Amino acid sequence: MPSLQPIGAQHPKVRQVQSIQRNSAPNPHRLFIAEGLWAHNLLLEHDIPIDTFFWSPEAAYGDEAHKRAEQLAQRADRAYEISAKTLERISERDRPDGLLSLAPLPRWEPEDIDLPPDALVMVADGMEIPGNLGTLIRTLDACRVDCLILTNRRTRLTHPKVFRASQGMVLTTPTLEFGQPEQAVDWLRRNNFDVFLADTEDARNYRRYRYGGRRTAFVLGAEKYGIPKAWYQPHVKKVFVPMLGRADSLNVSVSAAVLLYEARAQKEQW
Amino acid sequence: MPSLQPIGAQHPKVRQVQSIQRNSAPNPHRLFIAEGLWAHNLLLEHDIPIDTFFWSPEAAYGDEAHKRAEQLAQRADRAYEISAKTLERISERDRPDGLLSLAPLPRWEPEDIDLPPDALVMVADGMEIPGNLGTLIRTLDACRVDCLILTNRRTRLTHPKVFRASQGMVLTTPTLEFGQPEQAVDWLRRNNFDVFLADTEDARNYRRYRYGGRRTAFVLGAEKYGIPKAWYQPHVKKVFVPMLGRADSLNVSVSAAVLLYEARAQKEQW
Structure with missing residues (x-):
């Protein structure tokens, strides 16, 4: 896996995750937050575009997370590395597993x-x-x-x-x-x-x-x-x-x- | 309404509410916690016995709560007055309305x-x-x-x-x-x-x-x-x-x- 740009808790994309969680800013692209292996498998399975992929190798457990991270980093418009501590700030899970993405919800007319x-x-x-x-x-x-x-x-x-x-x-x-x-x-x-x-x-x-x-x-x-x-x-x-x-x-x-x-x-x- | 015995946060019955919430002690009488006007109306409607009724007049809003409190105090095996602060410690609601009871869940054979x-x-x-x-x-x-x-x-x-x-x-x-x-x-x-x-x-x-x-x-x-x-x-x-x-x-x-x-x-x- 090619190394990703490390970013911290103050990075605008990290702040965007928080604003989407709190619903505190407009979200015109209907981005939602996908967390964890199960959700990311769905993104891949249904070919959902990925706006931003956040990867925290130190929080990951298991080989599958590492394999998926590589696919997701390739697929995403942007991919960053974050610390386990930063991940915990933006995660709503008890035990985040290293994978978090912003992705647009499909829109039907x-x-x-x-x-x-x-x-x-x-x-x-x-x-x-x-x-x-x-x-x-x-x-x-x-x-x-x-x-x-x-x-x-x-x-x-x-x-x-x-x-x-x-x-x-x-x-x-x-x-x-x-x-x-x-x-x-x-x-x-x-x-x-x-x-x-x-x-x-x-x-x-x-x-x-x-x-x-x-x-x-x-x-x-x-x-x-x-x-x-x-x-x-x-x-x-x-x-x-x-x-x-x-x-x-x-x-x-x-x-x-x-x-x-x-x-x-x-x-x-x- | 006759005045009820005031009790504080250290009273064994208050502690029992907390232990039932945390499920941290045996509960042989299958007591559950009923909170608020809606739940207490159900207790009265279905004629459920009440083990302990806690009444916090300073937290109550509306006349109906006061009316129900009188009925509940009569009906309960024990009834106590608690402060709004004590109520907040044992309540799971955002805005507790003064009424909280311990009551046994009906048991069927x-x-x-x-x-x-x-x-x-x-x-x-x-x-x-x-x-x-x-x-x-x-x-x-x-x-x-x-x-x-x-x-x-x-x-x-x-x-x-x-x-x-x-x-x-x-x-x-x-x-x-x-x-x-x-x-x-x-x-x-x-x-x-x-x-x-x-x-x-x-x-x-x-x-x-x-x-x-x-x-x-x-x-x-x-x-x-x-x-x-x-x-x-x-x-x-x-x-x-x-x-x-x-x-x-x-x-x-x-x-x-x-x-x-x-x-x-x-x-x-x-």
Whole structure:
């Protein structure tokens, strides 16, 4: 491995990592922080460009880290060596393993999404807790949802917890962002989706609808903020997942899984 | 409200709260820590006995806290007044609201569980992450599962995250613990359950089984430890939830929700 330029804790790129962690500065390139062997294997596997690679040989354990470091240093736009002490300042892990990168989160535009005739899409409004968003993305991956649409997003996709809770699937699950719900309503209408709004009033049990052979979108609102008015349209159907117990709500990923698996099962005729 | 005995940070009951938080001493009465108005409303609603109630009027905001404090002080075996400073030492909240209690988690025995002819039961082996166990319990509540069976448990039910993530449903969801999986296998056999083991090899899609009109138990193993051998019995059927994406596993609550809602839907003929 060719030697890398050593830098210290005051270097602008080290400070950039900290500002992204604290979300204290604009992040126009949607850089996120990948830490450790597992995350870096994902970057390589999914061919994600790397803005900056930080390598701390004194913190590394195991041969695989050294092998990956070489590949990552080659691949990255910039690669630096840092001390274990500097790594500890920018790491959120208990036992950092020498590898840390800044990489841009892939960005999808509406025209990038290839929609099959029986497409399956999830819309989530007002997502606020990064761990919940991550778990939702992991669930969407399992159901091979064609895309996730976010409206009124209140957490950033670059949050480290989104990456971790999604098991890195935030890198591969196509995600569209519409600032206003109206834009999502329009996009779904133009693309001939049947739209099902998860709501409790005047709604039908999710098993009572037919989802096979056509495009299906489910819309989940945030408990805290309710469902934006734009979704209450005559062509939007209302659906509910029965809650038979004492609690009055389901975790968003759990609701999503129940709805999406029903639709997927009908589409695939399981 | 009658005045309560003021106690300080060195009082044995205050120290007991800390030892339960740190899990640093035996806890034979399965005491858990309830914090704040929401949790205390649940204690009252579900008629949970209260071992010790700590009340810090200087930390309280709002009339409801004062009203509840009176009820709680009456109900508790012991009630003490503590300073806001002492409360802060034993609170895990950012902004404690004056109410904190030690209460025993309800305990169920196998003979307490009233099993209907179409009972639905979830078995979880090797649960390790308290937040996951809590979310699982919230999901079981929503599906009105008759009981949760835990084997090889690696986190305690009294962990504050179990309480929070379950939205308090750990107080009302019947839970049986069997140290050894063999005991759970026996109990299910004696009670005429169809047992479905979530596994990927030689398994059938979860939609291909019939769950209506009979007793159903699903068994989920921990990713990390695999499924104990005791479950591989001729009468145990294997079931899988298809994962169509790039990640190789589903969150345990998500798998549980997909399986349980399918079974519930068939039982209820949704």
